[in-house]
Amino acid sequence: MNAFPRLQAIRLYQKVTGRRFLEHLDELNRTQWLSRDELLNLQCNKLHRLLEYAYEHVPYYHRLFDRVGFRPADVLTDLTTMRKIPILTKAIIRENFDDLLTADLQRRKQMSPLTTGGSTGHPLIFMQDSNFRDYVTADIHRHLGWAGWQLGQVHAYIWGANFEAKTSQSIRVKLMNWALNRFVTNAYVLSEQSMSAFATQVRHRRPRILFGYPSSLYRFAEFVREHGFDDIKFDAIFASAEVLYPAQRQFIGEVFGGRMFNRYGTRELGGISCECEAHTGLHASIEDVYIEILKDGQPAKAKVGDIIVTNLNNYGMPFIRYSVEDMGAWRVEAHCPCGRELPMMDLALARRVDMFKTRDGRSVWGGFASPMFGMKGVKRFQLVQKSLDHVVARIVKDADLDEARLSEIERTVKMALGDNVNVEFEFPDEIAVYGSGKYRYAICEIDEPHARL
Ligand SMILES: [Zn+2]
Structure with missing residues (x-):
């Protein structure tokens, strides 16, 4: 179908509701070609405006800035003064929820709640205003454009986060799905039946782009391969919201015959890179986020560090210096052949919650288990570290799984975590999908905030 009626519908919707997704998309498509200095300048001005707003309207920040002697205007001349502001953690957000909301009643009216999934079983509830949501949508669509997609072209999602099960049937969501020409299958409930229905839809509508969690994309790719659906192909596949392991990247790209785009973003912050x-590498969306990568509280430069993000658009509930609990590294002095000067970062590292701990004090990236991906006899697997001495390997078996492979898995775990570790095998029929609809391969329960150490 011609894209024109759909675009008209979005324009009409925006006119009625005051939303600004299309304007933000135009803006991001333009700013991505600015020079590095122009981008940093734009970012600094947005950051300054947000900080002034937070000091003026958000009780938590008003108190905090006074306490630590931080003045928003200082960032215009010296960005390092930002480091006076203590890191915002999930625990602080839970404890100070009301004080983190804007006191500006007009803006409060445009706000709606969202929750993060997360593997810890303790979702974070936060509020987002409509301007933030429009920037989040615009940023996703700018990125789709990097794969050659144009507004109005059909695309498909395997997603849970932005398309809540309970709201997915609402008229507004149906209308937006039609207007943006997208369709979605819910990653919360990926079953044979739902994937079969999704495959039928894909055949019928022929989307060029598929967007989803790496684990969900992988599962759908497995399904497509198992059923020999060789005609299900995409030009580009966007993997977002969790770490994309090299083995997944290769398998998904191969099955769907398309280019893989790794995207990093979270529900509470929107797109990051x-x-x-x-x-x-990944271009950071610095028009929307101010990113710091820190090691022991200092800039990590090109080294791997904790990712700390300030979102520049959510005035309703500003997240300033928020610890995402992910790790990454800047690509210093990297120039991308695409010509965009948005800074580049690498994210080839697991979420911090997926780092395993050892008796001798090491943290081991849970990704060491990724070769088990695609190992003969293993349909799906998950490693859960219960304690420093106890790891559970959950495996959904194929017919071919034999003792030799189990020994191999046990050896791998012991090599990574130490000989003291007892590996217990479980063979469930299915591995549960966590709250957000993501599979987690490597879970360290020692990091559970409420677990006893
Ligand atoms: Zn580039």
Whole structure:
């Protein structure tokens, strides 16, 4: 169908509701070609405006800035003064929820709640205003454009986060799905039946782009391969919201015959960075976020560190210096052949909650288990560290799984975590999908905030 009626519908919707997704998309498509200095300048001005607003209207920040002697205007001349502001953690958000909301009643009216999934079983509830949501949508669509997609072209999602099960049937969501020409299958409930229905829809509507969690994309790719659906192909596949392991990237790209785009974002912050068509790393969306990568509280430069993000658009509930609990590294002095000067980062590292701990005090990236992906006899697997001495390996078996492979898995775990570790095998029929609809391969329960150490 011609894209025109759909675009008209979005324009009409925006006119009625005051939303600004299309304007933000135009803006981001333009600013991505600015020079590095122009981008940093734009970012600094947005950051300054947010900080002034937070000091003026958000009780938590008003008190905090006074307490630590931080003045928003200082960032205009010296960005390092930002480091006076203590890191915002999930625990602080839970304890100070009301004080983190804007006192500006007009803006409060445009706000709606969202929750993060997360593997800890303790979802974070936060509020987002409509301007933030429009920037989040615009940023996703800018990134789709990097794969050659144009507004109005059909695309498909395997998603849970932005398409809540309970709201997915609402008229507004149906209308937006039609207007943006997208369809979605719910990652919360990926079953044979739902994937079969989704495959039928894909055949019928022929989307060029598929967007989803790496684990969900992988599951759908497995399904497509198992059923020999060789005609299900995409030009580009966007993997977002969790770490994309190399083995997953290769398998998904191979099955669907398309280019893979790794995208990094979270529910509470929206898009943070994304791979462009040159596939040399992830460009940070610095018009929307101010990102710091810190090691022991200091800039990590090109080294791996904790990712700390300030979202520049959510005035309703500002997240300033928020610890995402992910790790990454800047690509210092990297110039991308695409010509965009948005800074580049690498995210080839697991979420911190997925780092395992050892008796001798090491933290081991849970990704060491990724070769078990695609191992003969293993349909799906999950490693759960219960304690420093106890790991549970959950495996959904194929017919071919034999003792030798189990020994191999046990050896791998012991090599990574130590000989003291007792590996217990469980063979469930299915591995549960966690709250957000993501599978987790490597879970360290020692990090559970409420677990006893
Ligand atoms: Zn690029």
